[in-house]
Amino acid sequence: MHEIEIPKYLIIYNSIIDRIKNNELIPGTKVPSENEIIKEYNVSNTTARKVLQEIENAGWAVKIRGKGTFVKDFIVNRSATKILSFTRNMIEQGLNPSTVVLDSEIIDQDWSINVSGKVYLIPGPIFKLKRLRLANDVPMMHETRFISLTCCPKIWEHDLQGSLYKLYNERYYRYITKIEQDLSAISLDEYSKKEFGIQKEMVGIKVEGITFCEKEMILEAEESIYRGDKYKFSVQAIP
Incomplete structure (x- = not known):
């Protein structure tokens, strides 16, 4: 059985993309020119142009x-x-994630949120957690999580700068079974622009959601704002 030969342009393309992902080529810098690709990889100008086009x-x-x-x-x-x-x-997209905890508090009352026209209630006490999420040190989104302390008691004693999903699984043996979310386009308010370190007007994506674990228990509610210039949401529909 013959091995499938990878096209030369694709090998060069992947090499340059890896340099971008590894921050060897940062935003605003030039990628190798057509002539530089020809000399470095010993390819034709047709191949070099295809690399740049791709x-x-x-x-x-x-x-x-x-x-x-x-x-x-x-x-x-x-x-x-x-x-x-x-x-x-x-991580899957070759970026380095990091988190800044902005604020947290315990709410003794129940917390409600409207998602897809239905009101969900999380019985108190609730742990309210505000975080700023970054990729390659660039602010990407800020989130507020309302975490059930019935499901995750004393969660504040753990590292809150990493993945909460991983924390739920490994520390509390809570496994997410379903997430329901509403997405809407908004104009970023002054608070969001300040957190993102931007001054210009910008569109954001607001996400409001509810997360369930086993036995239809509500694990958390979410109110997040994503930068419109940094995110593209994809949806797969199956008939």
């Missing part, structure tokens, strides 16, 4: 006439139909 088509770079092709700020793909933590989502 990099641009994939959204990693933009071509500026007369100047060259430059690395774009990264865009994160997030599935709206798959349970995936921020940490894992970033």
Whole structure:
């Protein structure tokens, strides 16, 4: 059985993309030019042009006439139909995730949230946690989680800068069975722009959701704001 030969342009493409993912080529810097690719990889100008075109088509770079092709700020793909933590989502896309805990408090009262036209109630006490999530040190989203202390008692004693999903699984043996979310486009308010370190007007994506674990128990509620210039949500529909 013959091995499938990988096209030369694809090998070069993957090599350059790896350099972008590893921050060897940061946003705003030029990717190797057509002539540089020809010399470095000993390929034709047709192959070199295809490499640059594929990099641009994939959204990693933009071509500026007369100047060259430059690395774009990264865009994160997030599935709206798959349970995936921020940490894992970033790692899968070659980015380095980090978290800043902004605030936290215990709420003794019940907490309610409206998702998809239905009101859900989390019995108190609740642990309210605000965090800023970053990728490669770039603020990506800020979130407020309302965590059931019935499901996760004394959760504040653990590391809250990593994946909460992992914490739920490994410390409390709570396994997520379902997440329901509403997504809506909004204009970022002053608080969000301050947290993201931006001044210009920008569209954001607001996510309100409810997370269930075994026996239909409500594990947490979520109110998050994603940067509209950093995220692209994808949905898979099956007839």
